[in-house]
Structures are given as structure tokens and as C-alpha cells.
Amino acid sequence: MATGYQVIARRWRPKQFDEIVGQDHITTTLKNAITSGRIAHAYLFVGPRGTGKTTTARMFAKALNCEGGPSITPDDDSEICKSIMDGSCMDVIEIDGASNNSVEQIRQLREDCQYAPAQCPFKIYIIDEVHMLSTGAFNALLKTLEEPPSHVKFLFATTEAHKILPTIVSRCQRFEFRPIRDELICEKLSTIAKAEKISIDEVALKSVARLANGGMRDAQSTLDQLISFCGDTITEASVLEVYGLASQEEIHQLASLLAQANYPAILSAVEELDTVGKDLYRILVDLQSCLREVLVEAIRDGGQTSKLGPPMRVESLMRMNDALHRGEAGVKMGLSQTVNFEVTLLRAVEESRTRAIDSLIKELSGMAKDAPGVSDQKKNK
Incomplete structure (x- = not known):
């Protein structure tokens, strides 16, 4: 029987701690805990999607339950390690918190965890999206979580830690x-x-990474889709076409128009981007990133930069970026994305041209002190 195609995100899922990307502070701590024998009974993995929470939980379970373990370098070819990574091990139970969130199901879990593991040193429960458990389910879990049997370990993963009870x-x-x-x-x-x-x-590659927003799984899924679209050769133009992104040159050009306060050109640019099907919300996000880079350069250059054409002060750039940020919700959720995008850009231009009253007073005071009449009066006194 022919096996189906397995996506890149699954085929390239890390199998050892050293293969996990960008989470060295976590993998180092877990490896040290295994080496020193200081293994806690419950762990909570928190973070954005696609950053390795569930993969790390499986890998930690594999390290604890591998043959001859616990070990920080388990044998990937052993039957137990293979069964843990593919989700078929009897002693590593993966639970979806979204569909197993009732009090009765957690009570059943409490009863099951009293039994010794069948083939491994530990019975490990991995509960994904644990924030989806009901308040009653959390309360039913409290006593077991506080004093679990010595052979039981809990690994929780969530993207929304604020929804989990402090207890x-x-x-x-x-x-x-x-x-x-x-x-x-x-x-x-x-x-x-x-x-x-x-x-x-x-x-x-940079465009794909920018699109992923810090999620490795999202980036790998995007690469998989691009391979299906482009074949063996992937170019920036292909990425921009498939996902409706604007190029870095287009983003910088739009930022320059904002700095110049060229309203007709801004409206014309938005119309052109909308006509070719660009993602206006994504452009708004990328525009903020571009302005942040300009802002950093202005700070390093003593408070002003001409990178976008006309000289712009730090205060103006901050006001412009703040206006763009406030317009995100309207562009993303509003009824007319194009209109909201245009209004957001125009509002950003207007706000960048205003001055804070305290800085204006300070500047006027400095000018007044340097005025010839004031200087002569001070000398006469």
C-alpha cells in the first residue's frame, strides 16, 4: 500500500533537543534537568503557534521514557522512541484540551494516572491547548497536579497562558x-x-520568514505551498504573487510618500496596490517595520534622518508609526479595507506633522532667550 505525501513540517520535525531552533534557553534547561535528575512533575510550555511547544513536549517525553533513560540523546531508532514521536506509545498520552475539557474526562484521567506505566519508566500526559479546559476541569485536576504519583508527569502547552488558572x-x-x-x-x-x-x-527566503511572524511551522508550510506552485525554483516574485505581499522597494516607496505628505501620490499608490490584489493589512504591518528601522536610524543620528527623503525627527516618526498601529484593527476587520487603509495612511501623515505642545514651548523658550532684545535687557540688568 502506497504511503501518502507527508508535509515538510512533519518530515522535518526535530527529533533531538539540538535540532530545535531558536529556543536554546528552554532546551538547555530541560537537558540540565535530565542530567541532574531534577525532573519536575509538571511543566507549562507557553508561546505563539509554531514555535515548538508540542514538539518539545514530545521530545522531553521521549528523553524521559527512552530505553536506558532518562537521556538527553535518546535513540531515535528504538521502538519506544518511534512510538512516542508518532503518538502511539501507551505511556505517553496526548490529549487535546479543546475536545477533552469536561470535568468527567479529567476525573477519568485522575483515575487512570494511578495505574503504573505499561512499558516505560513514566506515564506522561501531554495536554495541548490546555487553556481550553473548563474551570471545573481545572479544579478537578488541582489535587492530582499538586501531589501526583511518582511515575506521572504532566506537560501542558498553550498559546494563551492568561486563561489558565493561577493555581x-x-x-x-x-x-x-x-x-x-x-x-x-x-x-x-x-x-x-x-x-x-x-x-x-x-x-x-526573507519574504517567507517575514510572512511566518516568528513561527517555524508556518514558514515550513509556506515553503511547502510554494514548492507546489513554483516547482524546483522559487523566486521573490513568486512569493509576492502567491501571498499578495509588497516588495521591500514598494514598502520603502510608500513610506517615502508618507514622509513627503504627498496625498495624491499616496492615494494613487494604494489604488495600484489594491488593483493588483496586494494584502493591504500585511502592507500596513510591513510599513510599520520599515518606519521602525528609520526611527532607529534617526535615534542613532542624533534625532533626525533623511532616509525617506525629507528630514524627519524622532517625534514625527513615532507619531506616524503610532497612527499606523492604531489603524490595524480597522484595516483588518473593517467593512471596506481599502478605505480604512487610505484613511489610516492619511491620518498618519497628519499626525506626523503635529508637534507636542511641551516640545514646542521648550523650543520657543530657547528662541526667545537667544533673541537680541532679550539678551540686551539681561545685560542692562
């Missing part, structure tokens, strides 16, 4: 998964592309 969080060791830097995503995707014999240029 649950206080009983766990909490690990914060960070969004993965674009450079690390590009490096990993480049490795995958070479192994898959795919030609992809550096600019296209």
Missing part, C-alpha cells in the same frame, strides 16, 4: 517560547531547500 500555573514550571528570529528561520529553510533539491533565492 494551575503555580504548580508548574513555566517555559516561555519566543518567536523565532527571521535569520534563524531563513537558515533552517535554506537547509530544507537544499535537502529537497529546491532552488530558492535569499530575498524569497
Whole structure:
């Protein structure tokens, strides 16, 4: 029987701690805990989607339950390790918190965890999206979580830690998964592309990483889709076409129009972007990133920069970026995305041209002190 195609995100899922990208602060801590024998009974993995929470939980379970373990370098070819990674091990139970969130199901879990593991040293429960459990289910879990049997370990994963009861969080060791830097995503995707014999240029890699928002799984899924669309050769133009992104040149040009306060050109540029089907919300996000880079340069250059054409002060750039940020919700959720996008850009221009009253008073006071009449009066006194 022929096996179906397995997506890149699954085929390239890390199997060892050293293969996890961008989470060194977590993998180092877990490896040290295994080496020193200081293994807690409950762990809470928190972070954005696609950053490695569930993968790390499986890997930690594999490290604890591997043959001859616990070990920080489990044998991937052993039957137990294979069954843990593919989800078929009897002693590593993966539970979806969204569909197993009732009090009765948690009570059943409490009863089951009293039994000894069948083939491994530990019985490990991995509860994904744990924030979806009901309040009653959380309360039913409290006593077991506080004093579990010695052979039981709990690994929780969530994207929304604020929804978990503080009494649950206080009983766990909490690990914060960070969004993965674009450079690390590009490096990993480049490795995958070479192994898959795919030609992809550096600019296209940066566009994919920018689209992923710090999520490795999102980046790998995007690469998979691009391979289906483009074949063996992926260019920046292909990425921009498939996902409706604007190029860095287009983003910089739009930022320059904002700095110049060229209203007709701004409206014309928006109309052109909308006509060719660009994602206006994504352009708004990328525009903020571009302005942030200009803002940093202005701060380094003593408070002003001409990178966008006309000289712009730090205060103006901050006001412009703040106006763009406030307009995100309207562009993303509003009835007319194009109109809201245009209004957001025009409002950003207007706000960048205003001055804070305190800085204006300070500047006028300095000018008054340097005025000839004032200086003569001071000398006469």
C-alpha cells in the first residue's frame, strides 16, 4: 500500500533537543534537568503557534521514557522512541484540551494516572491547548497536579497562558517560547531547500520568514505551498504573487510618500496596490517595520534622518508609526479595507506633522532667550 505525501513540517520535525531552533534557553534547561535528575512533575510550555511547544513536549517525553533513560540523546531508532514521536506509545498520552475539557474526562484521567506505566519508566500526559479546559476541569485536576504519583508527569502547552488558572500555573514550571528570529528561520529553510533539491533565492527566503511572524511551522508550510506552485525554483516574485505581499522597494516607496505628505501620490499608490490584489493589512504591518528601522536610524543620528527623503525627527516618526498601529484593527476587520487603509495612511501623515505642545514651548523658550532684545535687557540688568 502506497504511503501518502507527508508535509515538510512533519518530515522535518526535530527529533533531538539540538535540532530545535531558536529556543536554546528552554532546551538547555530541560537537558540540565535530565542530567541532574531534577525532573519536575509538571511543566507549562507557553508561546505563539509554531514555535515548538508540542514538539518539545514530545521530545522531553521521549528523553524521559527512552530505553536506558532518562537521556538527553535518546535513540531515535528504538521502538519506544518511534512510538512516542508518532503518538502511539501507551505511556505517553496526548490529549487535546479543546475536545477533552469536561470535568468527567479529567476525573477519568485522575483515575487512570494511578495505574503504573505499561512499558516505560513514566506515564506522561501531554495536554495541548490546555487553556481550553473548563474551570471545573481545572479544579478537578488541582489535587492530582499538586501531589501526583511518582511515575506521572504532566506537560501542558498553550498559546494563551492568561486563561489558565493561577493555581494551575503555580504548580508548574513555566517555559516561555519566543518567536523565532527571521535569520534563524531563513537558515533552517535554506537547509530544507537544499535537502529537497529546491532552488530558492535569499530575498524569497526573507519574504517567507517575514510572512511566518516568528513561527517555524508556518514558514515550513509556506515553503511547502510554494514548492507546489513554483516547482524546483522559487523566486521573490513568486512569493509576492502567491501571498499578495509588497516588495521591500514598494514598502520603502510608500513610506517615502508618507514622509513627503504627498496625498495624491499616496492615494494613487494604494489604488495600484489594491488593483493588483496586494494584502493591504500585511502592507500596513510591513510599513510599520520599515518606519521602525528609520526611527532607529534617526535615534542613532542624533534625532533626525533623511532616509525617506525629507528630514524627519524622532517625534514625527513615532507619531506616524503610532497612527499606523492604531489603524490595524480597522484595516483588518473593517467593512471596506481599502478605505480604512487610505484613511489610516492619511491620518498618519497628519499626525506626523503635529508637534507636542511641551516640545514646542521648550523650543520657543530657547528662541526667545537667544533673541537680541532679550539678551540686551539681561545685560542692562
